[in-house]
Every structure is written in structure tokens, then in C-alpha cells.
Amino acid sequence: MSKFSFIAVSHAVLRHAGLPLLGLCVGLVGAQAVTEFTPPTFEATSSMVVTTEGVNRRANEALAGLTLAQSLAPTIAQLAESREVALDTANALGLPPEMVVGHLDSTFEPGVQIISVHATARSGTQAAAIANAAIGAVSRQLALLRTGAGDTITTRPLDRASPPSRPTNPRPPLNAAFGGLAGLLAGLGLSRMRARLDDRLRDLSQIEAQLGLPVLTVLPRLPRRFAYRHARMLFSRNDVAEAINAGVAALTVLTTSQPRRRLLVTSSHDDDSKALVAALLALGFAHHDDRVTLVEGQLRRPAINGHFPEAAGRTLQQVLADGHVPAPTGHETITVLCGDPNECTPGSASTYGEPLGALLRTLADRDDTVIVHTPPVLAGADLAVLAQHVDGVVLVVRTGVTRKALARRAALLLQRLGLPLVGVIAVGADGQRFPWAFAPQDSPASRSAEPPLRRTGQHPQTPSVPGGRTREEASQPKEFA
Numbered sequence: 001m002s003k004f005s006f007i008a009v010s011h012a013v014l015r016h017a018g019l020p021l022l023g024l025c026v027g028l029v030g031a032q033a034v035t036e037f038t039p040p041t042f043e044a045t046s047s048m049v050v051t052t053e054g055v056n057r058r059a060n061e062a063l064a065g066l067t068l069a070q071s072l073a074p075t076i077a078q079l080a081e082s083r084e085v086a087l088d089t090a091n092a093l094g095l096p097p098e099m100v101v102g103h104l105d106s107t108f109e110p111g112v113q114i115i116s117v118h119a120t121a122r123s124g125t126q127a128a129a130i131a132n133a134a135i136g137a138v139s140r141q142l143a144l145l146r147t148g149a150g151d152t153i154t155t156r157p158l159d160r161a162s163p164p165s166r167p168t169n170p171r172p173p174l175n176a177a178f179g180g181l182a183g184l185l186a187g188l189g190l191s192r193m194r195a196r197l198d199d200r201l202r203d204l205s206q207i208e209a210q211l212g213l214p215v216l217t218v219l220p221r222l223p224r225r226f227a228y229r230h231a232r233m234l235f236s237r238n239d240v241a242e243a244i245n246a247g248v249a250a251l252t253v254l255t256t257s258q259p260r261r262r263l264l265v266t267s268s269h270d271d272d273s274k275a276l277v278a279a280l281l282a283l284g285f286a287h288h289d290d291r292v293t294l295v296e297g298q299l300r301r302p303a304i305n306g307h308f309p310e311a312a313g314r315t316l317q318q319v320l321a322d323g324h325v326p327a328p329t330g331h332e333t334i335t336v337l338c339g340d341p342n343e344c345t346p347g348s349a350s351t352y353g354e355p356l357g358a359l360l361r362t363l364a365d366r367d368d369t370v371i372v373h374t375p376p377v378l379a380g381a382d383l384a385v386l387a388q389h390v391d392g393v394v395l396v397v398r399t400g401v402t403r404k405a406l407a408r409r410a411a412l413l414l415q416r417l418g419l420p421l422v423g424v425i426a427v428g429a430d431g432q433r434f435p436w437a438f439a440p441q442d443s444p445a446s447r448s449a450e451p452p453l454r455r456t457g458q459h460p461q462t463p464s465v466p467g468g469r470t471r472e473e474a475s476q477p478k479e480f481a
Contacts (some may be wrong), residue, residue: 019194020187027183031175040167043120044127047158048135050076050113069113072153077115080106080138088137093129104134114158124163131161201402207424210404211411213395216254216423217247219280222273229306231279235287244284247425251281254422255392260364263371263422264297264390267402268410269378273427274396275303278373281394286334290368293335295360297374297386302339304373311336320355325362335367357389364391377410384417392422399429 050069079085081104090100105118117138119130139155201207204215219240226234234240255261265278275298282294296302296316305312314326316337326335363370374386377395387393393414397407414421 016191019191020184023183023185023187023190024180025183027179027181027186028176029179030183031179032172034179035170035172035175038170039122041120041122041169042124042127042164043118043168044124044131044161044164045116045118045159046128046131046135046161047114047116048138048155049158050115050153050155052153066113069153070111073108073113073115076138076142076153076155077106077108079141080104080115080117080134082141085134085137085141088140089130089133092133092137095126095130099126100130103130115155119161120168124165124167128161128163132157199403199405200400201397201404201407202399204426204429206404207397207399207407207426211395211397211407211424213411213421214250214423216250216394216425217243218429219243219273219277219425219427221428222276227271227273227276228303231276231283231307234276235280235283240280241284241287244280245287247281248284248288251392251394251422258391260361260391261369262360262364262390262392263369264374264383264387264393264419265371265396266374266383266393266410267376267396267398268406269376269403270401271303271376272396272398272402274376275307275373277394277396277425277427278371279304279307282334282336282369282371285369285371289333291333291335291366292369292371293337293363293367295337295363295370295372296339297356297372299339300341300375302341304336305338308336308338312338314338315340316356320359323355325359325366356386360389377413378406387414387417387419391420393419394422395424396427397424398427401428 050073052066052069083101086101086104087097089095089104090097093100099121100119103120105120106115107118108115117131117134119127119134121127121130135155135157142153142155201210204218207213207215220243222234222240235244251261251263255263263281265274265281267274278294282292285292294304294308296304299316314337316339318340319326319337326337360370360372372386372390374383377383395407395411395414411421
């Protein structure tokens with residue numbers, strides 16, 4: 001099994017079976033604790049036979065006495081459980097009454113004058129002594145009773161009790177079975193309750209049902225250390241590169257009808273890895289030989305600077321101030337405009353609104369794709385200013401983290417702003433790869449000799465950008481109003 005599949009299976013098992021397994025373990029541990037702390041109880045059994053004795057008895061009188069003994073067996077069995085018999089037994093053994101009272105039980109079979117006496121105690125020897133002494137106590141109590149014709153009801157020992165070798169309680173296997181079953185049922189109940197109360201987006205079908213948007217691609221679960229740095233290193237992983245290439249292919253198809261491709265990458269409330277997704281999308285488009293500009297629109301808290309530290313020399317604020325559009329250097333097909341939080345003032349997004357719009361239009365005329373990283377939809381008003389100058393919005397969702405209500409509100413707000421929502425990129429949904437037929441592409445380590453056609457419909461050997469100009473003409477530095 002591959003590493004990717006193993007991680008996916010492990011997360012699925014932990015999500016669906018974690019609480020039941022935890023409940024099962026807790027139940028077994030609890031059963032073991034109950035077994036260890038429960039004092040042992042030993043049970044011993046003795047038996048006696050009920051008889052009648054009389055003087056000068058005839059055969060018919062003897063038969064009547066036998067019938068009388070059988071009929072009195074239930075009554076004598078109840079007498080063996082009485083407090084009087086228990087006190088007499090305790091007195092005969094020299095034990096405290098509380099060690100005998102409540103520890104005697106008796107059974108009998110109908111039609112047979114045999115009664116079994118059961119005694120429980122903390123030790124086997126003591127249980128056997130109580131059971132044997134109880135028979136004598138019953139005989140002494142019956143000696144006071146007489147019936148007609150001078151018959152005397154008496155009992156005779158039949159089987160004497162011997163000390164048991166094993167306690168009857170506790171029973172470890174039975175305790176473990178009940179404890180494990182109780183823990184498993186409790187875990188299943190908690191898992192069911194958690195699923196009903198969980199307000200986070202978990203899988204692709206849930207994302208599409210809640211937001212009404214298509215899932216463009218699915219990124220695997222990524223280490224948190226890559227959230228704000230080292231996007232190039234992460235893009236060298238084959239699974240990440242294939243997922244990003246799938247997203248690039250989907251965005252290329254879904255934005256073909258647009259005259260420009262200015263994409264806004266945002267999330268609902270928190271970061272949810274949107275800065276990393278924006279950086280990876282820029283690398284993905286550049287990998288297909290597209291001219292790409294990545295713009296940091298989150299001016300108060302820039303997040304893409306760590307992914308492209310080499311581009312920190314010239315910031316978006318400087319470009320907006322002097323009106324000079326930087327050109328890609330060397331053979332690079334990606335331009336990054338980072339942000340400087342020290343140059344950010346309150347209301348800076350509103351202040352830069354018109355210059356930023358002119359910059360994005362200029363970049364869209366020059367490049368194939370412009371990607372703008374913006375603040376979360378529900379975290380501020382800067383998005384409304386930036387949204388006026390883009391052609392599509394990509395919403396980033398982190399499965400297991402993004403809340404359903406916030407994602408729905410973000411999607412509704414973007415629709416109210418009149419922005420075309422292209423789709424959703426899900427992060428962290430291991431093993432849930434969206435089945436775009438044309439998604440799999442070559443990895444950065446094995447670039448194809450024939451890049452796919454650009455949205456202009458021209459062959460790679462005749463590079464051009466919107467407006468009919470060649471790429472060399474469009475890449476020259478220019479001013480914007």
C-alpha cells in the first residue's frame with residue numbers, strides 16, 4: 001500500500017472508529033479495575049434430607065410421613081434462609097452475626113425432600129463451615145416443631161460442604177465482556193453524537209452539498225510548517241504537483257470564456273492554507289509555461305512573502321506608488337508582488353483601490369494568469385475593494401477545520417457581490433481525489449516536452465497574450481494609469 005493510501009486509511013479509521021475503539025479500551029480497563037478491587041466471594045454447598053419420626057408407625061403411617069416431609073420441604077427451605085437460623089449458625093461458629101445474616105440461601109426440588117444450603121464468605125474454609133453449621137441450626141429449629149400423631153420433623157445431613165478452590169465472584173471473563181460491550185456502545189453513541197453535532201466540512205460530497213460549488217482539486221494533508229513558506233519545496237512532491245495540475249486544468253477549462261484570467265484566492269474566515277494554495281497555483285500555471293503574476297492583496301498581514309523570499313525586494317505598495325510594472329527576470333515565467341506590513345496604513349485597501357485595479361488590468365493584458373491572494377471573506381472589508389477587479393474567485397476549504405456555517409456565509413457574500421465563484425479547492429482530504437479526466441499531469445521533476453495549449457488556443461511555439469501581442473512585447477516594462 002502506498003504512503004498516500006496508508007495515510008488516508010489511517011485518518012479514516014481514526015475518524016470513524018476512533019471513539020468506539022477508545023470506548024472499548026476504556027471498558028476493558030474499567031472491567032479489569034473492577035475485577036481487581038472487588039473482594040473475592042467463595043460459595044460452599046451442603047445438603048440435608050427432611051424426615052419424620054414416630055413411635056409404633058404402620059406402613060400407611062410411614063407413607064403419610066414421607067408425603068408430609070416432601071410437602072414441608074419448601075417451608076424448611078425458607079426456614080434455612082431465616083434470621084433465626086443465621087443467628088444460631090453464627091453463635092455456633094463464634095462469628096459476628098453480620099458475617100452470616102444475608103449470606104445463606106437454599107434450594108429444593110419439588111417432590112423430593114432434599115434441601116441444599118448455600119453459604120457465601122470471604123474465604124472458602126469459612127463458607128464451608130457456615131454451610132455445614134447451618135444444617136445443624138435448621139435441625140435445632142425443627143426440634144421445636146411437632147405435628148399430629150406424635151410425628152417429629154427432623155433433618156439429617158446428606159452431603160457436607162468442602163472448601164471451594166476458586167471464588168464465584170468476581171468473574172474476569174464476564175466482567176471483561178460486559179465492560180467491553182458497554183464501552184463499545186458508549187463509543188458508538190459518542191461517535192454518532194459527534195457526527196450530528198460536528199459543524200466542520202469533512203468530505204467532498206459535503207462541501208459540494210453545503211456550498212453548491214464544484215471541487216476543483218483536492219490537496220493532501222500538508223504539514224503546517226508549509227503554510228507560510230517553502231511552496232517551491234512542497235510543489236516538488238509528486239502528489240502535490242498532480243493535485244495542483246488538476247486544479248490548473250479545471251481552472252483553464254472553467255475560465256476559457258473569460259477575456260482575462262484574474263483569479264482571487266480566498267477563504268471563509270481563517271487562513272485555511274489559502275496563501276499556500278495561491279502560491280502553489282502560481283507555480284502550477286508557471287509550470288505550464290504560462291506568464292503568471294502573483295499579487296499579495298492581504299496588505300495588513302502579508303502571507304506569501306515566505307513562499308517567495310527572493311521577491312521581497314519590490315513590494316506591491318512600491319509598484320502602486322511609482323506606477324511601474326515589473327517585468328519577469330531571465331527565463332522565469334512567474335512574477336511575485338509581495339506586501340510590506342510596515343507600509344500598510346488603515347484603509348490602505350480602499351486607498352489603493354483604483355491604482356490596484358489599473359495594475360491588475362495591465363497585468364492581465366500582459367500575462368496569461370493573474371492570481372490575487374486576499375484576506376478571508378468574513379475577516380474584513382478589503383475583499384470588497386479587491387473583488388471589483390477580478391474575473392473569478394477560488395474558495396479554499398480546509399477539511400476538518402473550516403466550519404459549515406462560515407463557508408456558507410462566505411459563498412453567499414461572494415454571490416451577493418456579483419463575483420463568479422469558479423469553485424473550491426479542498427485541503428487535507430486525504431484519499432479523496434477529484435476525478436477530473438484530464439487532471440493527471442507530469443510532475444516538475446519530469447516536465448513534458450509539449451506543454452498543453454494555453455487558453456488563447458495558440459500553439460506553444462507562437463507565444464502570445466491577450467491583445468494579439470507577442471510575449472516579448474508584452475513582457476516589456478510599462479506604466480499604468
